[in-house]
Amino acid sequence: MKLIALEEHFVTPALVGHGASSASIAEPHVWAEASRRLLDLTEERLEGMDAAGLDMQVLSLNSPGIQAETDPAAAVRQATTVNDFLAGVIANHPDRFSGFAALPLQHPKAAADELERAVTQLGLRGALVNAHTQGRYLDDPLLRVVWERAEHLDVPLYLHPANGVDTAHVFSGHPELVGPMWSWGIDTATHVLRLVFGGVFDDFPNAKLLLGHMGEGLPFALWRMDSRWGFHAHHGIELKRGNPSEYLRHNLYVTTSGVCSAPPLLAALLSLGADHILFGTDYPFEDMGTATEFLRNAPISEADRTKIGHRNAELLLGLASNAPVQA
Template identity: 75%
Template sequence: MRKIALEEHFVTEELAGYGAATATIAQPEVWREASRRLLDLTGERLEEMDRSGVDVAVLSLNSPGIQAETRPELAARAAVRVNDFLAEVIAAHPTRFAGFAALPLQDPLAASKELDRAVTELGLKGALVNAHTHGVYLDDPSLRVVWEAAERLDVPLYLHPGNGFDAGHVLSGHPELIGPMWSWGTDTSTHALRLIFGGVFDDFPNAKLLLGHMGEGLPYVLWRLDSRWDFHNHQGIELRRGKPSEYLRQNLFITTSGVCSDPPLICALSALGADHVLFGTDYPFEDMTTATEFLDSAAISEADRRSIAHVNAETLLHIAPAADDSQ
């Protein structure tokens, strides 16, 4: 069965230094190996894709990417360079790779223009955003121009975790909770909820948000969100669709990246629908073969397996089906 994998990370020598803060979270030897693999796009990566059965990898710049840059003008130039580089890699291997653009969100207008260029001229499939940009989240009014471009181009924004702007006191004394094991997930799910209550999907009802890691926990709390929304003092906030879950079911798409377990997958399918779940491996931070074997053996229907493996990605990202689309 054809497999298209999202959330497949890479980095360039120029931008590798931006990941220094993330490096402190990982065990040194693990980070060294991941860093080596991040820099390799067409050697070991293609070999691993062949071994594990990944047909297409949708590549994206590793966290925090150019969002770590404090100078907007440098971020804008870096985005052009890395997106051009990614497009060249894809052009050399057009049947094996697709890509998400990196955006200079420090300058919203430049980010909007770069998304347009990346999609219309370079053929990239949307953009991946690594958490906040110096404390600015995607619901900020200044970033409406980016959402306008994404909706007009009919491409998703993939919201990927990164180091939080700050750390809650509840995490103090427990550094093991800071990072991808826990705090990144709660930060990212909260960021996604800001988009709902910040009116992004009311302003852009056809915008598409992608979350990895089986939706960062959101598929499990739809009923609770609706129930407590009815309970809460809304503080003047109105939702045109009435319930938070309506936005998650319509605008949210998730990937299986980094979560190879049947129960959360079954819950996500039930909560969001089989057409909103896509495949991902989280390479090189997770094992590619573990991810493909999980999808192959998960206790789901063959129709849902096919949708997750490649059909949903072909639809959402406008990737042409394989010549033989019978699998």
Template identity: 75%
Template sequence: MRTIGLEEHFVTPELADYGASSASIIQPEKWREASRRLLDLTGERLAEMDAAGLDVQVLSLNSPGIQAEADNATAVARAAAVNDLLAGVVADHPDRFAGFAALPLQDPQAAARELERSVSELGLRGALVNAHTRGRYLDHPELRVVWERAEALGVPLYLHPANGVGTPHVIQGHPELVGPMWSWGSETATHFLRLVFGGVLDDFPEAKVLLGHMGEGLPYVLWRLDSRWAYHNHHGIELARGNPSEYLRHNLYVTTSGVCSTPPLLCALLALGSDHVLFGTDHPFEEMAEATAFLESAPIDEEDRAKIAHLNAERLLGL
């Protein structure tokens, strides 16, 4: 069965320093190995894909990427350069790779133009966004232009974690909870909910949003969201779709990246429907072979397995 992974990271030597903050989160020897593998685009990566039975990787720049750049003009130039490089890798291996663009969200108008160029001229399949950019999330009014362009192009934005602006008080004193262990997931789930309650998904009702890690816990709480929204002080907010769960079922797509476990997979399928669950490995922070073996052996029917493995990605990304 053809298998397409949607959360497959890389970095270039010029951009590697942007990810240095992860060095404090990951065990030193594991960070060194992950850093080495991130720099490899077509050597060991292709051999590992072959061994794991992973036909296609949709490549994306490792977190936090361009969004960590302090200077706007540098961010714009570096985003264009890395997207050009990525498009070249895809052109050299069109049967094995596709790509998500990096966006210079420091400059919203430039980010929208870069998304347009990346999709229309370079053939990339959307963009991946790593959490906040200088404290701004994607519900910020100035970033509506990026959503307008994404909806018009029909491509998704993949919301990926990164370090937050600060450490929440409840986590202070517990550095073990910072990062993918816990805080990244809760922050990324909140990022999506900001799109719901911030009106983005009412302004752009056909926007498509991807979340990794089996939806960052959101599929588990759909009933609770609706129940409490009916009870809660709305603070003047009205949702065009009525209930929060309707946005998750309509706009949200999740990938299996970094979660090789049956209970959350079944929850995602039951909560969102099999058309909204796609495959990912979270390379190089998880092992491709473990992820593909999990998908192959998961106790789901073959129609759903094919949707997750490749059919949904082909439809959503035009592959």
């Protein structure tokens, strides 16, 4: 079975320093090994893909990436450099790699322009955003220009977790809960709901949002959200489609990255449908072989397995060819 994985991380030597905040949440020896693998793109990575039976990785800059940069001008330069680098890696291995652009969201207009350049000139397939950008979330009115460009180009934005702006008091005294095991999922799911209630998908009804880790718990919560939306004070917010779930079922696509378990996969299938689920391994933070074996043996139909394994990625990202796409 052909397999295309969408949440596959890398970093360049110049941008290693931006990952210091992520390093603080991991066991030192685990982070050291992951850091070594992040820097490798064509040797151990390709060997691991072959061993796991993984045909293609859609590469993306590791969290928090460009968004950790405090100087907007530097962020613009870094995004251009890393996207050019990524395009070069893909050009050398077009059958094994595709990629998502990094965006300098500190400068919204430049980010939109870089997204267009990355898609139309470099052949990248959208962009990956690591949580907030210096405290600014994707529902911020200043970032509507990025959503407008993404919708026009018909490419997705992949929302990936990172450390939050602050830490909720409920986590005080329990730093083990801060990070990908728990707090990142809550933060990222909340970020998605900000897009719904912030009107992003009303303004851009054909925008496409990708979310990893089997949807960060959102597929499980759809009925409850709709029920309580009818109960809650709406605070002046009007959802043109009626209920929150209508947006998530239309605009949201999720990947299996980092979740190799049948119950959440079945919940996502029943909640969102097979056309909105794609494959991912979360390399190097999860094992590629575990992820590919999970999908091959998951208790789902062969038709759904094919969609999740590669067909949905080919359709959503236009991966029939890795040639640059003209808008």
